[in-house]
Amino acid sequence: MVHTLIPETLPAADVDDVARVLTPEGERIPDRLLDPWITDVDTGALRALHRDMSVLRRLDAEGVALQRQGQLGLWAPCAGQEATQIGIARAFRDDDFHFTSYRELGVLYARGVSPEGLVRQWRGEAPSGYDPFDVHVAPLQIIIGAQSLHAVGYAMGVQRDGGDQVAAAWFGDGATSEGDVSEALVWAASFDAPVVFVCTNNQYAISEPVGVQTRHSIATRAAGFGVPSLRVDGNDVLACLAAGRWAAHHARSGEGPAFIEAVTYRMGPHTTSDDPTRYRTADEREAWARRDPIDRVAEYLDGLGAMDDAFAAEVAVASDQAAADMRAACLAMTTAPALSVFDHVYAEPHAALAAQRGRFAAYLDGFEGAETEAAR
Incomplete structure (x- = not known):
């Protein structure tokens, strides 16, 4: 039986009809679908999530700066998408395997990729910046949607080997218009593969808005393949953590694939070679800035009395140190012949x-x- 958790008539551009537990103002609200998956998240865990997202944003800003200074060939910014990447990535076990696109810096950070590993591939020094089997993340995929097939193939291999690991395929809203994603969903559903599809709906496939790609929400597409889906607020790290835990548990329990649509926004350009002012308005960007995922958690922590000056300073130091380590690693690289x-x-x-x-x-x-x- 197909279990679809969102209405099938939801317009693609509706960003408010999503499951969430933290409002943009940082207020906690009940959600019967998500709450059972985050009952263990205490103040310490909330602080850790805030720290992770803050470090990620600082690393991303450093990556942009390094590219502008000629140290990297290209960079795909992820500012604004920190809750989606950190929340969902933290929901998986260490031995689960991730297959990402080129924008999931947060997944690499969450999986412990070294500062050097975060930039080596973008500098053009190696086809992968890290050993995939050390961190359980495949090399960054540039071909749009191809990693969804890789994830399903890996999951089917785990299934046949009798393991209980889960594979995760990360892609953007634009990738759902590629045949690879549909083919991956067909195979995953047909063979009950233990794979989680994570669609980061950041509203734009480079310059095309999501409403041009589909009439209804992306999550509804999964139902057509017999895959249960959940549409969440991608700027709510607790909602993303809960969704990731639900999906990973579903896949690990032998119930087959699961699909998450995380509705968020790409605050910067598609890559550092893009000019988003040609297709987006300043008003739109400002509206999404008011939904900032890091500020949201900070407000919630402040309400709990857990966002003091000492913690804020600790986060700032950790963020600056991470960026300094990445910069130093980049500048110390020897350019390959x-x-x-x-x-x-x-x-x-x-x-x-x-x-x-x-x-x-x-x-x-x-x-x-x-x-x-x-x-x-």
Whole structure:
């Protein structure tokens, strides 16, 4: 039996008809679906979530700065999406495996990726900034939606090996218009794969608003594949934590896949090569700034008497230190020789690749002062 937790007629652009437990003003409200999954969250846990989101925002700002200063080739900002990434990521077990897009910096941070690992791939020094099997996160995926198929394949492998790990596929609202996501949902539903689909609906697929992509909420699409879904306030970290726990438990219990649509907003550009002022208004951005996920938790903690100056200072120090560590790691990297891009493409020698390498070497030799021989 399909268990859909949201109305099927919900307009795609309706950002208020969502499950939440913290209002934008930081007030706690009851929710019968979410409350049972967060009964253990005390003041200490709330502070930890606030700290995580604050550190994440500072790391993201540092990534943008490093790119603007020519130290990174590109950066995909995640400001505004901290509650979605931290809340849901913290709901999984350490041995669960995540398959992300290029914007889930918070998942990498939550899984313990080193400061160097956060930027190595964006600097172009390696195809992955970390060992996926150390942190249980696949390399960042640039091909839109492809990671959803990877997650389902991994989950089916776990299922056949008799394990109880869960796979998580992270993608944006734009990816749901790609065939890969639909195919992944078909396979997951058909084989009851232990996979959680996390759709970060940040309102824009680069420049196309979500209302252009679908007439109804994205979460309703899951019902068409027989996958239970939950549409939550993606700026409410407690709602996201609860949704993640529900979905992970559902998948781990042998009930098959689950789908989360986290309704949030991308405060910055799609990437540092994008100009969002060409397709968004300042009024829209300001309206979402009033829904800020970090301020929301801070207000709630303040109401509990747990947001004092000492804690705020501790969070600020931790955030600055994390950013400083990432910057230092980035600046200390040795740029790899240009021709190393051809290393490790194939396990055995490959004639076509060797020919390509030769042509690229000749191209590099055409520049004044080139030292291609030393790089070979």
